[in-house]
Amino acid sequence: AQSVTQPDIHITVSEGASLELRCNYSYGATPYLFWYVQSPGQGLQLLLKYFSGDTLVQGIKGFEAEFKRSQSSFNLRKPSVHWSDAAEYFCAVGARTGGFKTIFGAGTRLFVKA
Amino acid sequence: DVKVTQSSRYLVKRTGEKVFLECVQDMDHENMFWYRQDPGLGLRLIYFSYDVKMKEKGDIPEGYSVSREKKERFSLILESASTNQTSMYLCATVRGTGNTIYFGEGSWLTVV
Numbered sequence: 001a002q003s004v005t006q007p008d009i010h011i012t013v014s015e016g017a018s019l020e021l022r023c024n025y026s027y028g029a030t031p032y033l034f035w036y037v038q039s040p041g042q043g044l045q046l047l048l049k050y051f052s053g054d055t056l057v058q059g060i061k062g063f064e065a066e067f068k069r070s071q072s073s074f075n076l077r078k079p080s081v082h083w084s085d086a087a088e089y090f091c092a093v094g095a096r097t098g099g100f101k102t103i104f105g106a107g108t109r110l111f112v113k114a
Numbered sequence: 115d116v117k118v119t120q121s122s123r124y125l126v127k128r129t130g131e132k133v134f135l136e137c138v139q140d141m142d143h144e145n146m147f148w149y150r151q152d153p154g155l156g157l158r159l160i161y162f163s164y165d166v167k168m169k170e171k172g173d174i175p176e177g178y179s180v181s182r183e184k185k186e187r188f189s190l191i192l193e194s195a196s197t198n199q200t201s202m203y204l205c206a207t208v209r210g211t212g213n214t215i216y217f218g219e220g221s222w223l224t225v226v
Contacts, residue, residue, distance in 0.1 A: 009154065032212040043118070043204055043217030044157075051212060090156060094212055101172075102208075102215060104149075106156040 002027050004091050004105035012111040013081050021076040021108050023091030031093040033074040034102070035065055038088045047089075050074065061085070086112045116141050120205050120218035127225050133192040135221050137205030145210070146188040147172075148180065151202040151220070160203075163188055195225045 003026045013019050025031065032051055036044040048059025055067040065076045074091060088109045094102040121136045139146065145164050149157040149172075159172030161180040169180050177199060181189045192199055205218040 004156075006156075034215075036215075041220070043206075043219045044215075045217070046214045049212075049214070101159065101162070104157040106154055 002093070002103055004093055004103050006089075006091055006105035006108045008108045009106070010109040010111065012113060014113050015083050016080050019076075019078045019081045019085070019110070021089050021091075021110070023074045023076065023105060025072050025074065025091070025093045027072075027093055030069065031095060033065075033067060034092040034094065035059065035063070035074070035076050036090045036092060036104075037061075038090065038107075040087070044090060047076070081110075081112055083112045083114070086110055116216050118205055118207055118216050118218040120203075120221045122221050123219065124222045125224070127195050127223065129196060129225055131195050131225075133195050133223065133225075135190040135192075135203055135205075135223070137188045137190070137218055138186055139188075139205075139207045139216070140186065141207060141209070141216065142185065143207040143209050143216075144185070145208050146182065147206040147208075147215075148178075148188070148190045149204040149206060150174065151204055157204065160190065192223075195223075197225050199223065200225045
């Protein structure tokens with residue numbers, strides 16, 4: 001069955017520290033891969049996406065993610081976290097063919113401490 | 115600037131009431147979605163529509179219906195609201211496979 005797992009329900013990091021949010025997926029073939037961010041009380045906004053090519057993908061707000069086919073993972077990273085990064089982060093996968101249904105993970109809430 | 119508008123941000127309804135959640139997009143996208151978001155469960159797809167008057171069930175359609183009479187508008191209907199439908203509802207649109215999904219700001223529904 002297709003699924004997306006974000007093992008960490010919440011993570012707390014200090015401002016200025018590095019960040020890695022984990023995402024693993026189960027899918028029949030290599031899907032499209034996405035990370036979305038949701039600020040409190042808002043809808044979701046796309047951070048970055050992977051379609052093909054370079055497995056290290058750059059996104060907005062200084063985020064990047066690396067696709068590792070052998071590990072079925074697409075972890076999100078940021079070298080130095082800012083207080084404004086506090087939000088909920090969702091990993092998602094989408095089919096390459098035969099439809100546009102996107103499956104979302106349960107989300108990881110990021111807390112940033114001063 | 116792209117826009118997905120959910121007209122009702124916060125609603126409180128009584129059990130058994132009929133509830134309409136409206137969503138309008140200005141991007142001329144064919145595909146529109148309704149998701150439900152609950153803590154620890156992420157986003158779950160209720161219904162989606164890939165064209166006017168077309169609809170398909172998502173993962174949790176029970177207790178919901180939808181209407182798409184015009185391309186830009188996609189409505190979610192709770193025929194008889196129940197307390198377990200208290201949740202955040204998100205409308206979204208996408209042009210096609212693999213493209214960015216654009217979300218509305220969400221509608222917080224409380225059923226008492």
